[in-house]
Amino acid sequence: MRLINIKYLTIVFLLIQGCKSEKKNFFPSDINLKWMYSINIYSSYKNERFLKKIMITNAKRDKKNNKVEISKLYSDGSYYTYEIDKKKKTLSRKSVVLAFDEGIVEPVKKIVYPDLTFKTNEWETQEQLFLVKGFQPPLRNFKPRTRFKMKYKVSRRNFKFQSKNKSFDDCIEIEGKGSASFIADTRSGPIIVDVINNEVLCNNVGLVYQERSELTDASAFGNMELKKYLINQGN
DSSP states (O other): OHHHHHHHHHHHHHHHHHHHHHTOOSSOOOTTOEEEEEEEEEETTTTEEEEEEEEEEEEEEEEETTEEEEEEEETTSOEEEEEEETTTTEEEEEEEEOSSSSOOOSOSSEEEESOTTOOOOEEEEEEEOOSOOOOSTTSTTOOOOOEEEEEEEEEEEEEEEEETTEEEEEEEEEEEEEEEEEOSOTTSOOEEEEEEEEEEEETTTEEEEEEEEEEOOOTTTOOEEEEEEEEEEEO
C-alpha cells in the first residue's frame, strides 16, 4: 500500500510540474505592454562604444482560435508583427516594416522559437549579419548582410538573473552559434565571421538581456559586440 501511495504522489507531482511549465510565458502579449532597453555597441577597431536606448510597445493584438497576433512598435518607428500559436506553442515572425533602409535579407516570415515552453533543447534558424561594419577605406561604412544558419540551445533553466541592479526570477538562457562569410573586396578572399548570441528570457517579462558578438580577423572590420539590457517593463 505504501509503495502504491509513493507512486501516486510521484505522478501527481509530475503532473503539477507539467502544468506549471505550460503556464510559463516568455513572450508576454498584453496590449500596451512596454519594454525599455539600453543598447551598448562596441567596436574593437578604435575601442569605441556607441550607446542608445529603445522602447518597444505591444501596439496591436488580435486573437483568433488558438493564435494570437501581436504587433510591436519600436521607438525608432520600426514595426514587427509576430504570431503565437498556442496549440503548436510556436512563435513566428510574420512581417517587418523598418524605419531605415538597410533592409532584411533573412526570411522575414520565419519561426523564431519552435517551442515557447522551451522543452525543445536545440533548434536552428536563419539569421543575418547586422553588426559587422568596415572602418578603413575603401570599405569604410560597408555593411555586409550575409545570411547564415544559427544553431541555438537552452544552456540554463529556472535560475535567477541579476542585471543593472534588477533581479529576475524563473529565467532561461539561450546560446546561439553560427558562422558566415562575405567578400568585401574582389582583390581578397572571403572574410569569415564567427557569430555568438546569448539571450536571457524570464517568465512574464520576456527578453531581459542579450549579448551578441560578430568576430572577424580582418583589420578593416575588427570585432563588434552588442549588449542589450532591460531597464524597465510595464504598461
